[in-house]
Amino acid sequence: MKRDRWAVAAIVLGLGVLQGCTVEDPHVLHEGPSDPTPASECAGQVAGRSLEQSLASVSRLAREHPDVFTGLSVDEDDRAADVYRVPSADFDAGVCGAAGKGVTLRLYDTDVNRGELEALAGRVSADMHRWDGTFELREVGVDERGWVHVGVDDPRAAREVVVGEFGGEHIRVVEVEEASAD
Structure with missing residues (x-):
């Protein structure tokens, strides 16, 4: 139920909500905006x-x-x-x-609206194969709390490149496992 x-x-x-990325996530290399107090x-x-x-x-x-x-x-x-x-x-x-x-x-x-976040997510997604050989971009999505979630295989390699290209103010780079057909 x-x-x-x-x-x-x-x-x-009618809004996509990305779940599973929390401030406590040890794989998060950039936390982005999040205030636990309303x-x-x-x-x-x-x-x-x-x-x-x-x-x-x-x-x-x-x-x-x-x-x-x-x-x-x-x-x-x-x-x-x-x-x-x-x-x-x-x-x-x-x-x-x-x-x-x-x-x-x-x-x-927050300091950003949904449209701006979706535009940023679109720019990151459009470059999905640009990073081949440096890291694997596995998922990109808007988090309702005010950032773009960028899931990669190697967050240490990806952080510098992604944040250097798109800025780090509204991006969180996190490690995610490769999708499987289970």
Whole structure:
């Protein structure tokens, strides 16, 4: 059931959320932005609005405010979601007004929006074979917390090259295993 709800939330949001890269990951060579303390929290007041309905409203607001929205992650156990955004009074008010009773929306500050991160991820992906012989680029994706996740076979070799080419402000270079057909 929990997995089904996550799938519904992901579809409703229409946003790809890359999981598995945390600040504590020993293979992370560049941590990028991450503040474990929310800038603010909204305790929902709208009666009869579920977590999924609250997320659908946040998704609509994200489309209306692409210049500030960065990403979202869902915490079903606590009926909560973490909303990452460039601080904006209008967006924040809309998000807080969207929360159903019993739903908590935690707002985290970032300095980059989703579109900028997707553009950066696209530039890194476009160079996938450029690095052949130096390291193997295995995956690239946007992390909702405000960076591009760059998965490689050899992060020490890749970090200097990737960060040198694209800057390090919004990039995390991490080691990932080669995909298998299991």
